[in-house]
Amino acid sequence: MLAYLRRVRETWMDYPHQPGEVIGGRYKVVRLLGIGSYGLTYLCIDSETGMSAALKQAKPSKRARAVKLLQREADILQQMSHRCIPRYIDWIELAKNKVYMVSEYIEGSTLEDLIFGQEQRFTEKECVLYTLELLGRVRYVHEQGFVHMDIRIPNVIQRAGELHLIDFGLALAIGEDPQEVFPGSMIQTRDPQRRDAAMYSDLYDIGHFMLFMLYSSYDPVPGQESAGWQEELDLHPETRLFLERLLQLGPRYEDSAAALQDLGRLSRVLQDEV
Numbered sequence: 001m002l003a004y005l006r007r008v009r010e011t012w013m014d015y016p017h018q019p020g021e022v023i024g025g026r027y028k029v030v031r032l033l034g035i036g037s038y039g040l041t042y043l044c045i046d047s048e049t050g051m052s053a054a055l056k057q058a059k060p061s062k063r064a065r066a067v068k069l070l071q072r073e074a075d076i077l078q079q080m081s082h083r084c085i086p087r088y089i090d091w092i093e094l095a096k097n098k099v100y101m102v103s104e105y106i107e108g109s110t111l112e113d114l115i116f117g118q119e120q121r122f123t124e125k126e127c128v129l130y131t132l133e134l135l136g137r138v139r140y141v142h143e144q145g146f147v148h149m150d151i152r153i154p155n156v157i158q159r160a161g162e163l164h165l166i167d168f169g170l171a172l173a174i175g176e177d178p179q180e181v182f183p184g185s186m187i188q189t190r191d192p193q194r195r196d197a198a199m200y201s202d203l204y205d206i207g208h209f210m211l212f213m214l215y216s217s218y219d220p221v222p223g224q225e226s227a228g229w230q231e232e233l234d235l236h237p238e239t240r241l242f243l244e245r246l247l248q249l250g251p252r253y254e255d256s257a258a259a260l261q262d263l264g265r266l267s268r269v270l271q272d273e274v
């Protein structure tokens with residue numbers, strides 16, 4: 001019963017702001033974009049500039065922990081300056097555990113929308129080109145001394161033909177101990193290949209990003225049992241090798257610069273083929 005009452009109370013506490021509400025005297029809520037484990041994100045209009053903005057609220061029921069995590073995210077985002085990473089805009093503190101981070105809103109379609117919503121099919125060449133673009137963004141993050149730790153198709157948005165990387169909520173400084181930052185349960189459920197705050201963790205995620213794109217044009221043969229990607233996908237041998245290294249099935253890349261170089265070469269090989 002106590003657990004039930006706690007859940008009911010959390011639902012009240014985390015009741016989202018409604019469209020039309022103005023936060024911090026400036027940001028008018030258009031709609032709720034999503035509710036994550038530690039935050040609620042809204043699309044807002046900045047009444048001073050008329051521009052749209054993404055406003056992330058620390059989840060009230062998660063109290064100081066959510067505030068601390070949002071502060072970390074804001075600190076990291078402030079250190080990024082790249083046209084394909086949301087620009088940090090503002091920090092609003094209305095009460096002790098009532099805080100918000102404002103960042104640039106990236107209007108477009110996530111790769112998840114493109115693959116599963118719009119059912120777009122990507123060729124191997126396109127997949128390699130998209131991954132090359134994404135890896136360029138990720139390399140920038142690594143050069144700033146951070147790993148993103150959450151590269152997934154819902155966190156990559158295509159806007160005006162360019163891929164943008166969002167959601168730095170799990171980002172860490174390279175070499176930082178994730179256990180000191182996040183609750184143990186958040187770390188233990190991750191694949192061991194992506195647990196450390198190291199570039200290979202992001203590269204492992206990019207391997208899965210590539211698989212999602214490659215499977216968009218895979219048609220299963222009726223009646224055939226499902227198998228692993230190595231059997232199901234008909235790939236250029238170099239694409240296969242590259243994926244194996246990302247997914248740590250072959251010698252893993254320790255540094256994203258080396259992966260970027262190999263992927264650049266692979267894309268040229270594929271372009272020359274036809």
Ligand SMILES: Nc1ncnc2c1ncn2[C@@H]1O[C@H](COP(=O)(O)OP(=O)(O)OP(=O)(O)O)[C@@H](O)[C@H]1O
Pocket residue numbers: 033034035036037038039040041054056086103104105106107110154155166167169
């Ligand atoms: N800067 C942004 N521009 C556009 N959309 C954004 C931006 N930031 C977040 N979103 C969208 O808002 C929604 C919620 O994002 P958020 O990162 O808060 O939580 P989540 O990814 O759903 O949860 P979690 O990170 O806990 O798994 C997502 O659909 C995401 O695409």
